[in-house]
Amino acid sequence: MPKVHRLGILTSGGDCAGLNAAIRAVVHRAIYGYGWTVHGIRDGSLGLMNRPVEHQELTLEFFNSNLLRMGGTMLGTTNKGDPFAYPMPDGSLKDRSGEFVEGFHMLGLDALIVIGGDGSLKILDKLCKQGGLPMVGIPKTIDNDVHLTEFAIGFSTAVNVVVDALDRLQPTAASHHRVMILEVMGRDSGHIALSGGIAGGADVILIPEIPYSLDGVVKKIEEVRRAGRNHALVVVAEGCRTEEGLTPTVTWGGQQARYGGIGHSLSEQLNSRVNAEVRVMVLGHLQRGGQPSMQDRLLASAFGVHAVDLVAKGKFNRMVAWQDRGVVDVPISKVVGGARHVEPDGALVRTARGLGTYVGEETATEAAG
Numbered sequence: 001m002p003k004v005h006r007l008g009i010l011t012s013g014g015d016c017a018g019l020n021a022a023i024r025a026v027v028h029r030a031i032y033g034y035g036w037t038v039h040g041i042r043d044g045s046l047g048l049m050n051r052p053v054e055h056q057e058l059t060l061e062f063f064n065s066n067l068l069r070m071g072g073t074m075l076g077t078t079n080k081g082d083p084f085a086y087p088m089p090d091g092s093l094k095d096r097s098g099e100f101v102e103g104f105h106m107l108g109l110d111a112l113i114v115i116g117g118d119g120s121l122k123i124l125d126k127l128c129k130q131g132g133l134p135m136v137g138i139p140k141t142i143d144n145d146v147h148l149t150e151f152a153i154g155f156s157t158a159v160n161v162v163v164d165a166l167d168r169l170q171p172t173a174a175s176h177h178r179v180m181i182l183e184v185m186g187r188d189s190g191h192i193a194l195s196g197g198i199a200g201g202a203d204v205i206l207i208p209e210i211p212y213s214l215d216g217v218v219k220k221i222e223e224v225r226r227a228g229r230n231h232a233l234v235v236v237a238e239g240c241r242t243e244e245g246l247t248p249t250v251t252w253g254g255q256q257a258r259y260g261g262i263g264h265s266l267s268e269q270l271n272s273r274v275n276a277e278v279r280v281m282v283l284g285h286l287q288r289g290g291q292p293s294m295q296d297r298l299l300a301s302a303f304g305v306h307a308v309d310l311v312a313k314g315k316f317n318r319m320v321a322w323q324d325r326g327v328v329d330v331p332i333s334k335v336v337g338g339a340r341h342v343e344p345d346g347a348l349v350r351t352a353r354g355l356g357t358y359v360g361e362e363t364a365t366e367a368a369g
């Protein structure tokens with residue numbers, strides 16, 4: 001068994017609801033269970049690269065308030081600046097991985113818990129392996145696209161936001177006889193759109209994993225109207241392509257482009273083709289904020305406790321995961337290397353189709369059942 005006295009923890013990548021609940025779980029387990037001290041690193045990997053190292057000891061006093069209930073991350077995070085190719089002010093890219101490893105030793109840490117999505121876990125795993133640093137990962141991302149875990153922290157809350165939005169859009173769509181398009185996040189994966197769309201009663205759900213046609217969307221909207229309903233709800237995942245094969249993006253302040261714009265592009269094309277006013281709502285970062293759902297609090301708590309237990313057992317380079325109604329752990333090397341996508345013939349796509357929802361074009365085999 002390794003001798004652990006000082007445990008480091010950081011959050012990396014985009015924030016989401018449930019991160020503070022996970023930090024709390026780690027701190028509670030490390031202090032109550034093992035009597036260690038826990039050091040929170042600020043702003044992801046940046047905290048260990050900056051000098052002085054940016055950190056804070058996390059004691060139980062931090063967690064007697066409402067952190068369990070709060071969105072965001074008390075430690076700060078970043079989804080920019082890969083330490084292996086860090087963008088410098090002069091425009092060059094610098095390998096700062098050595099500074100990260102040095103920062104870990106400067107703090108006298110014995111192990112590190114990283115809460116991140118697949119991109120962050122991949123980079124942090126590489127950093128820790130390079131420096132021989134003992135590390136355990138906890139999956140979080142509203143996109144829910146991390147391999148080998150059924151759920152990542154943040155997904156459930158994001159889906160609840162989508163469902164809440166559809167609950168609010170439906171009465172106004174009905175009052176004005178409109179088609180409402182709701183553009184949701186998810187990057188290249190359609191998990192948020194699919195789950196949110198089914199639970200929120202969407203008539204059309206478009207996800208990056210399944211090609212769709214405008215004819216198919218129009219046909220569904222017309223069918224809904226023929227059946228006597230004067231309005232329709234369309235959910236589109238931000239990573240969907242237009243019929244022409246383009247994925248619209250936006251660039252904020254010269255930064256890396258982000259997905260965004262498919263909702264408006266779809267509405268322009270639909271407006272001239274359906275006999276109804278088409279409006280768009282882009283849900284954006286609302287999906288990342290707010291109070292974590294019960295499921296995210298539960299997941300974060302279970303993940304945090306299990307991650308600390310792995311450290312105590314000396315089981316490193318592993319990620320905690322949710323499988324078959326319980327917490328397990330898997331090698332990080334098996335989860336990195338691309339997103340986990342929606343399976344086009346999976347249970348939720350079949351559920352949506354069974355409800356009569358248009359989820360893109362069916363292959364000949366699917367249509368034949």
Ligand code: F6P
Pocket residue numbers: 014079117141142143185186187238258259288
């Ligand atoms: O990966 C989480 C996520 O919210 C994606 O769904 C979205 O495409 C992206 O991050 C947005 O990133 P940013 O907050 O940097 O715009």
